[in-house]
Amino acid sequence: MLTIDKLNFSYGDLKVLWDIDLEVHQGEIVSVVGANGAGKSTTLKNISRLVRPASGTTTFLGENLASLASHQVVERGIVQVPEGRKIFPEMTVMENLLMGSYLKSTRKDRKGNLERVFTLFPRLKEREKQLGGTMSGGEQQMLAIARGLMANPKLLLLDEPSLGLSPLFVKIIFEIIQEINRQGVTILLVEQNVYQSLKIANRAYVLETGRVVLAGGGQELLGNEHVKKAFLGM
Ligand SMILES: Nc1ncnc2c1ncn2[C@@H]1O[C@H](COP(=O)(O)OP(=O)(O)OP(=O)(O)O)[C@@H](O)[C@H]1O
């Protein structure tokens, strides 16, 4: 579905991604794990075309993304839920959700998508009229994911959805990611919660200082000695 081939990227003089190769197949949950500053968010931003790579090719469903603007990438079905939630704090839950379907192509599915996200997140239905900024951290994360779903993703890019959440919310968020996947959405998940994200991943990549140093099945990487030492404190 998504193929990244030898992606290189720099912020000015600072090179942060080196020859990244990464694949996501239809129907998978693929996790990218790595320490702070490893380049996880930058990889997602390159896919969404929020930044432009120095070299390398990214194709989605056979189409090279190089000539596309970020809104066109969304129209193709790649939707990113950014790190730190970035909901609109002065807008209600409903208004935030409707912002997720601002594209013409997704507007016609608004009603069905609203029903779908309210079934996934009953808490958002209860809080439809509440201002986004007054919701708890976990609720704001739910809203950010729900807003992403309003754009009809084929591939959902999730950047650290469990960051800063209580153990109960972490559990709920990981269950919801799996449920969204069962509903047919392919997932590329960036996480520092290495244990949980490898556990639910079909396949995963380990990034270290901008390079892919390990790739394999989620379960396989959970058992990997380097992963255990570096990320699981074992
Ligand atoms: N806008 C920017 N300008 C300059 N350097 C940046 C910018 N954004 C990120 N960087 C640098 O690029 C490197 C990779 O950052 P990135 O945000 O991709 O890491 P990450 O793996 O997502 O980290 P974290 O887990 O902390 O979110 C870091 O060294 C960071 O300081």
Ligand SMILES: [Mg+2]
């Ligand atoms: Mg990041």
